[in-house]
Amino acid sequence: MRLNGMLALVSGALLTLSSCSSDDGPVTPDYTVPATYDFAQVNNTDAVARVSMWAGFTSWLGKGASRELNSDTANYLWNNTNTAFTAEIAGNLPYKYDALNTMTISLATEVADATQFKAYADSMVNLSEFYATPAAPGIAGKIGNRLVNHSGLEFNQAVAKGLMGALVLKNVYQLLDKVPTDDNTLTSGAPSEMQQDWDLAFGYIGVPKNYDTAFNYSTAPVPADRPLAIGGYFGERGKYIQAGGRVFEAFRTGRAAIGAKDYSTRDQAISTIKEYTEKTLAAAAYYYLTASQTQSDLAAKFHSLSEGYGFVLALKYRAAGSKLTATQYTRLKEILETPFYDLAADANNTDLKEAAQIFTTAYGQLQP
Amino acid sequence: MAKLFFPSTLFRAVIPVTAALLLLNACGKSDDGTDNNGNSxxxxxxxxxxxxxxxxxxxxxxxxxxxxxxxxxxxxxxxxxxxxxxxxxxxxxxxxxxxxxxxxxxxxxxxxxxxxxxxxxxxxxxxxxxxxxxxxxxxxxxxxxxxxxxxxxxxxxxxxxxxxxxxxxxxxxxxxxxxxxxxxxxxxxxxxxxxxxxxxxxxxxxxxxxxxLKTDVGSSIGFLINQLAFEMDALKGPRIGWPFGKQSNGIVFADKAEGYYSAISKELAVANLNAVKQYYTGGSAKGIDDYLDLLGKTTLNDDVLAQFTVAINALQAIPAPLSAAFTGSPATVEAAYKEIQKLLTLLKTDVASATGVQINYMDNDGD
Known part of the structure; x- marks a missing residue:
């Protein structure tokens, strides 16, 4: 009951927001925006399946903290060959292991800077032989339940969070940038090119068609079509900025607008999506760079810093004209490339505070 | 520390803030002046x-x-x-x-x-x-x-x-x-x-x-309140609960207690809880207790202070050495454990929420 009440409050406020922003008099749309992403002829399997592959691949990499990983398996999963996905790592996803293994698509072809991210993944595989030996400054190994490199970084976090930019942002923005010049001839048999690209972009977001920002997707039984990748972070670290509701609404609105050839609404939706997907990654990075200051347990601290590192990698793929300048971004990377042991040894957390401040300066308040 | 996570705590803190933000920002105004500095x-x-x-x-x-x-x-x-x-x-x-x-x-x-x-x-x-x-x-x-x-x-x-x-x-x-x-x-x-x-x-x-002077993550007040909760978690877990068998189906592991060989586990636990109380009250001068009063949370403060007394008394009531009491006098340990749990909840949930502090010391990330 309480959740429903909250949802109503949130939706009410969102409506107020949109009515205030249109100062040119009321628009009377001749189409309705459905409450779920329920449109005819949606085919975005490739995008949704790649997010499932992301989940399977990164889940497998995480196993490196408790067992030695095989480098052949890394190649197979990355290129989706040799029926590499298994029930263990891809058993409860929108596209499960058996479906993924029969597809001809892979992560390898759609990730920006694929060589770099594959190298991070290979590094995790290489370090996994040390899953049972303790880490120390300059020595890779285990701290608590985390496997870290010589400077304290969990490579699997660099991959998992980095790909939210290199896979998700990169493809979503590429598709949305193409949409305005796409053909939008509406026929009854198939979606237009514009609709098709829009649907693919939505697929990369990783939320279900009936996404509900108030629903707790981690309650057992965990649904297979739960929010994944950036979609998961709408709920995990993007609540304060209301990212999930805004992005989901923008996707539904934009898709309906395309059907009615209402391009100004579509373009507004594009800018909302760009703004809040990027801001979600910024909010997550900000959270981890501040939480790490409170954590005195090195396992917790290094995990937070690794997440922060991954999200900063992801922000490389932010849209042109981002609020985060190139100079600010360079400084963020510099800070996170400091050995984590050194960051931990600074009682004042000077560098981490500076990093957090860069985020606040660029984006405004990101967390409560 | 084990993974300790209470979703309800975080959730409660988020809802009012979210709602308030929406009302403030309903017409797309950027928020200014939400900084905790510069207030009375x-x-x-x-x-x-x-x-x-x-x-x-x-x-x-x-x-x-x-x-x-x-x-x-x-x-x-x-x-x-x-x-x-x-x-x-x-x-x-x-x-x-x-x-x-x-x-x-x-x-x-x-x-x-x-x-x-x-x-x-x-x-x-x-x-x-x-x-x-x-x-x-x-x-x-x-x-x-x-x-x-x-x-x-x-x-x-x-x-x-x-x-x-x-x-x-x-x-x-x-x-x-x-x-x-x-x-x-x-x-x-x-x-x-x-x-x-x-x-x-x-x-x-x-x-x-x-x-x-803020209360955000990484602030001094944020640290103090996070650590109040952390120490209570440690008292409930490693210091008392784990050796008492709370994580092992009641099988006692007395030798995992703090100060087991010198047989001073109980004295250490009492010293620890007394110290936590001192960090809560700030001794005789200004402390978190007075800060709660200042925020108008006097009832909560009274509850916390009363629960400190109850919990310390319950710990004192365990016959020394604690390692023997785990099996020789389990009822007294159980009673102390329950009072510690209550105090933990007050500090980690209610005090954190009243002061606007996020509890985030633990490694609770599931991914």
């Missing part, structure tokens, strides 16, 4: 933080330093002539130093965190087989961060000085030499890290600490 409670907060820094935290570390020096003197006598009487002579100093540590276990942020002081001084239980193999080979490195089994700190001393056959092992003309060296190395590292912590506080961290 700043003067109070500063006085409170000065009190914590100058009357509680820094003197606490100095007391630890003094106690460790005394302990080292007594240990030197034991090592020069191992006997039951020189061993007994160490015990009061060992207990005093350990209790002095309990008094500074809470401010594990800033310099102490940078030095990994608590991790080094008090990760328990000790990793006995690693300690013994280190002594036998003479090959050990106390500067490595402790990841699972502790080689050093109070738990190692507890075992090496008060464990079974400790005096005989020290008296062994051959292996005794390595053992003595190990004990000295452990003590020296404890002293070094304590000194470094004291120096860092004096050299600049005090200034940072007292001028951090």
């Amino acid at each position: 409670t700043d003067e109070f907060k500063k006085e409170m933080l000065v009190n914590y820094a100058d009357n509680i935290i820094q003197p606490g570390y100095v007391q630890l330093k003094t106690s460790l020096a005394d302990l080292k003197t007594k240990v030197a006598v034991l090592l020069s002539a191992p006997s039951a009487s020189t061993q007994a002579n160490v015990k009061p100093s060992f207990q005093a130093a350990y209790q002095a540590f309990e008094a500074v276990s809470l401010p594990y942020f800033g310099p102490a965190a940078a030095q990994m002081l608590n991790n080094t001084l008090n990760t328990f239980p000790p990793g006995i087989s690693k300690i013994e193999s280190g002594i036998a080979s003479g090959n050990y490195d106390l500067t490595l961060p402790i990841t699972s089994d502790s080689l050093q700190g109070f738990p190692a001393l507890d075992y090496l000085i008060f464990g079974e056959g400790a005096v005989d092992k020290l008296a062994d003309p051959v292996s005794g030499q390595n053992r003595k060296q190990y004990i000295n190395d452990v003590l020296e590292r404890m002293q070094l890290l304590t000194d470094n912590t004291i120096n860092q506080w004096a050299a600049g961290y005090r200034n940072t600490f007292i001028n951090s």
Whole structure:
């Protein structure tokens, strides 16, 4: 009951927001925006399946903290060959292991800077032989339940969070940038090119068609079509900025607008999506760079810093004209490339505070 | 620490903020002036933080330093002539130093965190087989961060000085030499890290600490309240609950308790909880309790203060030594455990929420 009440409050406020922003008099749309992403002829399997592959691949990499990983398996999963996905790592996803293994698509072809991210993944595989030996400054190994490199970084976090930019942002923005010049001839048999690209972009977001920002997707039984990748972070670290509701609404609105050839609404939706997907990654990075200051347990601290590192990698793929300048971004990377042991040894957390401040300066308040 | 996570806590904190934000921003105005600085409670907060820094935290570390020096003197006598009487002579100093540590276990942020002081001084239980193999080979490195089994700190001393056959092992003309060296190395590292912590506080961290007047993540008040909750979690878990069998279907692991070999687990637990109370009240001067009153949360403050008394009394009611009470008087341990749990909930949920502090010390990330 309480959740429903909250949802109503949130939706009410969102409506107020949109009515205030249109100062040119009321628009009377001749189409309705459905409450779920329920449109005819949606085919975005490739995008949704790649997010499932992301989940399977990164889940497998995480196993490196408790067992030695095989480098052949890394190649197979990355290129989706040799029926590499298994029930263990891809058993409860929108596209499960058996479906993924029969597809001809892979992560390898759609990730920006694929060589770099594959190298991070290979590094995790290489370090996994040390899953049972303790880490120390300059020595890779285990701290608590985390496997870290010589400077304290969990490579699997660099991959998992980095790909939210290199896979998700990169493809979503590429598709949305193409949409305005796409053909939008509406026929009854198939979606237009514009609709098709829009649907693919939505697929990369990783939320279900009936996404509900108030629903707790981690309650057992965990649904297979739960929010994944950036979609998961709408709920995990993007609540304060209301990212999930805004992005989901923008996707539904934009898709309906395309059907009615209402391009100004579509373009507004594009800018909302760009703004809040990027801001979600910024909010997550900000959270981890501040939480790490409170954590005195090195396992917790290094995990937070690794997440922060991954999200900063992801922000490389932010849209042109981002609020985060190139100079600010360079400084963020510099800070996170400091050995984590050194960051931990600074009682004042000077560098981490500076990093957090860069985020606040660029984006405004990101967390409560 | 185990994974400890209470979703309801976070959820409660998020809802009102979200709703308020939406109302404020309904017409797309950017928020300004949400900064916690510059409001009317700043003067109070500063006085409170000065009190914590100058009357509680820094003197606490100095007391630890003094106690460790005394302990080292007594240990030197034991090592020069191992006997039951020189061993007994160490015990009061060992207990005093350990209790002095309990008094500074809470401010594990800033310099102490940078030095990994608590991790080094008090990760328990000790990793006995690693300690013994280190002594036998003479090959050990106390500067490595402790990841699972502790080689050093109070738990190692507890075992090496008060464990079974400790005096005989020290008296062994051959292996005794390595053992003595190990004990000295452990003590020296404890002293070094304590000194470094004291120096860092004096050299600049005090200034940072007292001028951090917000309550956001990484602020001084944020640290204090996170650590209040953390210490209560540690009391409920490793100090009492785990050895009592709360994570092992009721099977007691008395030897995993803090200070097991010297049989001072109960005294340490009481010292710890008294210290937590002192960090809550700020002693006789301004503390979190007064801050709650200032925020109009007097009922909550009264509840917390009353629960401290109930919980401390319940701990005191356990017959010493605690290790024997786990099996000999489980009802008293159970009663104390329940009161500690109640106090934990008050601090971690209600006080954190009332002060607007996010609890985020734990490694609860599922991904």
